Amino acid sequence: MKTFEFRHATSVDDAVAGAAAGGTYFAGGTNLLDLMKGGVAQPTALVDLRRLGLTDITPTDEGGVFVGAGASNSAVANHRLIRSQYPVVSHAILSGATTQLRNMATAGGNLLQRTRCPYFMQTTFTSCNKRIPGSGCAARGGFHREHAVFGASEECVATHPSDMAVALAILDAVVHVQGPDGRRVVPIDGFFALPGDTPDVDNTLRPAELILGIELPPSRFADHSWYLKVRDRHSYAFALVSVAAGLAMEDGVIASAALALGGVAPKPWRLHAAEAALVGRPADEAAFHAAAALAMDGADPLPQNEFKVDLGRHAVVRALTRAAAVE
Structure with missing residues (x-):
């Protein structure tokens, strides 16, 4: 693993400034650390978000729920408001990973998972447009049993691994973010990017933008x-x-x-x-x-x-x- 700097952010503004200066956000680390250990990700600095208090799960004035980006997957899946009003989110989270990983992984990080395509995850493979733009897509002519049947391109056929995001999609969730230019909201349907000719771009976040939380509108499907x-x-x-x-x-x-x-x-x-x-x-x-x-x-x-x-x-x-x- 490449040597890197590590510091604790003291506020959201401080975290954003750290990322704008070249740092990479760090929360649960369940995906990022794997990528770093394998040499897929090589950040020069990590900006730790765990002291920012982005962990609350609270009702909104509109009748929905706001999930802080730092809330653990376990906390989200087992929260009374999620279980009663948005059970599909609880089902989805509990179907993924292990209890230990869910205890560490965060709601914001869940959306930012990178693909589990073996050609992306293993640096011994030199043809992966998502990891090395312009190098080719080895999956197209290699192992692609688990890969995409919708939304792919000639440049990439990988899938997004999140279970929670699929549940959020039917709820029309909204992602709240903050970056150097201030705060904005991104509908979940517009959060993820299709590969097109830029497969290395996974989402529509702007440079240094930080996910603050996920807003769920009033539930239509609590009963069914x-x-x-x-x-x-x-x-x-x-x-x-x-x-x-x-x-x-x-x-x-x-x-x-x-x-x-x-x-x-x-x-x-x-x-x-x-x-x-x-x-x-x-x-x-x-x-x-x-x-x-x-x-x-x-x-x-x-x-x-x-x-x-x-x-x-x-x-x-x-x-x-x-x-x-x-x-």
Whole structure:
């Protein structure tokens, strides 16, 4: 690991100034330290955020919840407001990693995870446009079973690994950030960047911007939501396909719906056409299969991950069935 400086930020402004001077934000470190140990990330200075008090989870005046960026994943998943109003977030977090990692990882850091593509994570591979822009994408001609079927480009076919972000996508969460130019808010759908011809850019944060927290609007899906994660093994594995499903129902009829896929794209992948197909229909198997038939439209799989198209349709049906059945 490369030698680096380490200092504790004393305020948000101090942290932003440290990052503007070339530092890298450090909170839980569950992803960053792995990248540093492997030589993928080589920061010259770390700006520790753990003394800034960004850990509160509080109700908002609008009836939603604000989750501080420094709150641990365990704290978010087990908080009474999240469990009662946004259970899909709790489901998603608890399906990821181990208890020990969830105790360390933070809500803000969860959004900033880098891809787990082996060609990115291992510096012995010299062809990775995300790690070395212009070097090529080894996954396209190599191992790509776990890679994207939506939103990829010729430059990169990696997926985003966050489970929590997929749940946040169906809730239309908003990310609050602060940088050298002040504060702003970023809708979760506009937070992640597709690779295009700049695969090394994961999100739309500006230089030195710090995530302050995540705002959840008033819940529409407290009564009927589910997060389904399909993976090779039950424990500590990233999703092959995951589905966040939310339904608002009136007398057994779907009044509104939200669906997002994980494990299939460089960002949480909203299924707007499938959502629209559910509205006004009874919450039954026929409606769920109709939505699933639309869910994978536009998929562009590679030879090793063609199975994700069929798997995605089945996963949508199963997630909707579980969401509708929740009481």
